[in-house]
Amino acid sequence: MKRISRGALAVALVALPLGAADLKPVVAGSQPAPVSAERIIQTGSLRQTLLSRYSAADVARGVYIGSTFCLACHTDKKTFLDTQHAFALVQPRVLNSMVAKKGVVADANLNGKDDFIDGMDFNAISSNFDKYKPNAPKLAVENGTYFITIGQTKMKVVAVRQWREPTDSSWLQRFLVKIPAADGANGWSRGNYVSGILFRGSTGKWESDGIEAMYDASNQPKLPALPTVAQIVAAPAGGSFETCAGCHTTGIRKYEKVQGEWVMTPYFATLYNADDPSYFDYNGDGNVEMVNIGCEACHGPGGNHLLNGADRTNIVNPAKLTAAQQLDVCGRCHSRLKSTPNKTFSFPYNDQTMTEWTPGTDMTAFYSDPGTSYWPDGKTPKSTHMEFMAVKSSIHYTNPYEKLVCSECHTSHQATGPGQLVSSRTNGTATIKTAAENNTLCLSCHATHGPFAAVTVAMVQDYAKNVDAIGKAVAAHSKHPYAPERMMGLGRCIECHMPRAGIAPGNTTGDYSVRSHTFQATPPELTLKYQSAGGMPNACGVSCHQTKVNVFGLGMDATPAVWNSDFDKALATQLLKYYGPGGTWWNTTVTPASHSTSGR
Numbered sequence: 001m002k003r004i005s006r007g008a009l010a011v012a013l014v015a016l017p018l019g020a021a022d023l024k025p026v027v028a029g030s031q032p033a034p035v036s037a038e039r040i041i042q043t044g045s046l047r048q049t050l051l052s053r054y055s056a057a058d059v060a061r062g063v064y065i066g067s068t069f070c071l072a073c074h075t076d077k078k079t080f081l082d083t084q085h086a087f088a089l090v091q092p093r094v095l096n097s098m099v100a101k102k103g104v105v106a107d108a109n110l111n112g113k114d115d116f117i118d119g120m121d122f123n124a125i126s127s128n129f130d131k132y133k134p135n136a137p138k139l140a141v142e143n144g145t146y147f148i149t150i151g152q153t154k155m156k157v158v159a160v161r162q163w164r165e166p167t168d169s170s171w172l173q174r175f176l177v178k179i180p181a182a183d184g185a186n187g188w189s190r191g192n193y194v195s196g197i198l199f200r201g202s203t204g205k206w207e208s209d210g211i212e213a214m215y216d217a218s219n220q221p222k223l224p225a226l227p228t229v230a231q232i233v234a235a236p237a238g239g240s241f242e243t244c245a246g247c248h249t250t251g252i253r254k255y256e257k258v259q260g261e262w263v264m265t266p267y268f269a270t271l272y273n274a275d276d277p278s279y280f281d282y283n284g285d286g287n288v289e290m291v292n293i294g295c296e297a298c299h300g301p302g303g304n305h306l307l308n309g310a311d312r313t314n315i316v317n318p319a320k321l322t323a324a325q326q327l328d329v330c331g332r333c334h335s336r337l338k339s340t341p342n343k344t345f346s347f348p349y350n351d352q353t354m355t356e357w358t359p360g361t362d363m364t365a366f367y368s369d370p371g372t373s374y375w376p377d378g379k380t381p382k383s384t385h386m387e388f389m390a391v392k393s394s395i396h397y398t399n400p401y402e403k404l405v406c407s408e409c410h411t412s413h414q415a416t417g418p419g420q421l422v423s424s425r426t427n428g429t430a431t432i433k434t435a436a437e438n439n440t441l442c443l444s445c446h447a448t449h450g451p452f453a454a455v456t457v458a459m460v461q462d463y464a465k466n467v468d469a470i471g472k473a474v475a476a477h478s479k480h481p482y483a484p485e486r487m488m489g490l491g492r493c494i495e496c497h498m499p500r501a502g503i504a505p506g507n508t509t510g511d512y513s514v515r516s517h518t519f520q521a522t523p524p525e526l527t528l529k530y531q532s533a534g535g536m537p538n539a540c541g542v543s544c545h546q547t548k549v550n551v552f553g554l555g556m557d558a559t560p561a562v563w564n565s566d567f568d569k570a571l572a573t574q575l576l577k578y579y580g581p582g583g584t585w586w587n588t589t590v591t592p593a594s595h596s597t598s599g600r
Contacts, residue, residue: 063251
């Protein structure tokens with residue numbers, strides 16, 4: 001992008017894509033006052049505005065100012081506002097009830113009203129929380145505020161944490177709360193906590209989100225109606241400031257421990273739309289803050305970029321970083337890592353100097369891998385948000401040639417679906433329309449290589465006219481008929497090389513919805529190898545033979561919550577004849593050190 005002059009920058013900011021009358025800055029300790037972007041920029045008061053919120057040293061180092069400023073110039077990226085990064089956390093507001101992206105959409109009884117407004121009482125219905133009756137959760141809305149009551153403890157819902165499930169694009173919503181505290185700030189905990197319940201749109205049911213932490217061994221509530229902060233700290237698991245907040249805000253100003261609770265202070269929302277539920281007081285200090293993943297989460301703080309006439313040396317362009325640095329940008333959040341050196345927080349952060357990692361710098365010193373979210377092979381992830389470590393260990397990244405980075409397959413600026421997959425890729429001079437369902441996403445790169453040497457880039461570019469020839473090459477490799485766009489997904493690359501081996505939060509039924517990013521077709525040998533550790537899913541079983549077809553006459557297991565039953569062992573033994581050491585289709589060898597495979 002060419003350098004923008006100060007005059008052109010001012011004009012661009014005047015034409016912000018939001019009503020200027022609704023845009024408001026926030027000053028610490030005061031009520032928001034209406035101000036327009038035109039006034040901030042044309043009067044030269046942006047620096048003064050920032051200095052009213054931060055120290056001169058902070059401004060000189062670079063502060064986060066918000067995506068509204070970024071999108072005033074980079075108008076071609078305004079589609080970012082529709083992505084899940086932009087609204088993963090929203091403040092529940094009655095005005096936005098049942099509005100996708102913006103409000104609570106939990107409607108278990110399908111009456112068109114969200115269950116909080118309905119006043120759903122799980123003590124009065126049959127649900128996943130029956131064992132906690134008569135102290136099961138109760139939902140309510142009072143004077144516009146959403147509440148969850150467990151026993152006598154009435155907790156205020158601070159934020160809805162949400163995303164679309166990859167299996168059917170339905171919404172999954174979790175709820176962060178503040179807990180009433182006799183000795184807390186303004187009568188509430190300073191920390192935010194995971195409420196213990198979530199709503200899964202794919203099933204239309206409420207499920208546990210660690211709710212057992214709210215009850216004792218006798219299923220009685222741990223907390224009284226008005227606990228002390230010490231009681232809160234001792235009882236509920238799931239303080240979200242130390243586990244989640246670092247990946248759900250754009251920039252971390254400060255972390256501090258108050259009465260035993262970790263409290264995170266984000267950056268002020270310098271310019272925002274008052275009607276936007278993704279800007280709100282996240283930590284309870286009275287200020288509206290930048291919540292969610294904005295432009296600067298990937299590009300670094302933009303204060304100096306804007307103050308210096310869009311100087312490109314004061315902003316990070318991830319596309320110009322090394323492969324390792326690009327992977328870090330996404331991996332900071334798409335992982336289950338611990339801070340260093342004390343492992344205080346569940347994201348990369350230096351918890352000794354209390355400094356955050358910024359894009360474009362080496363992230364290695366900011367994290368450690370606790371190694372707790374893998375199947376027994378120590379490589380295949382078994383939960384969400386594990387893409388970073390999986391890709392780093394994959395042959396797509398460890399090879400000596402081109403190293404795969406996230407942006408090859410995913411777009412951060414467009415809402416193309418739950419996974420935000422790219423809709424096209426460029427190979428040489430060819431622009432290829434891509435989709436995972438018909439293999440064009442994978443073949444846009446793998447054409448002309450290995451098993452697909454006979455598939456040209458031009459053939460993939462004109463997939464419809466060449467589907468038979470492409471299908472012949474893929475079928476020869478997969479040993480299965482070619483029907484990737486049908487329900488079974490036969491011959492679909494990702495069903496074998498990216499099997500759904502991970503389990504989403506709250507799921508205990510073996511409904512695997514999270515795709516592996518090791519790109520390894522996990523062999524049945526590993527299911528048998530780790531039987532004493534509970535076994536682990538293999539790509540053949542979890543994608544097809546365990547749940548969809550009974551080829552070997554062994555039956556099926558529609559919800560494979562375990563992998564060491566007699567059925568699991570019998571199926572893996574049959575599959576091993578085709579894919580494993582001496583396999584008739586893929587003769588592979590698994591080495592104890594790396595569990596790597598060859599020939600598949």
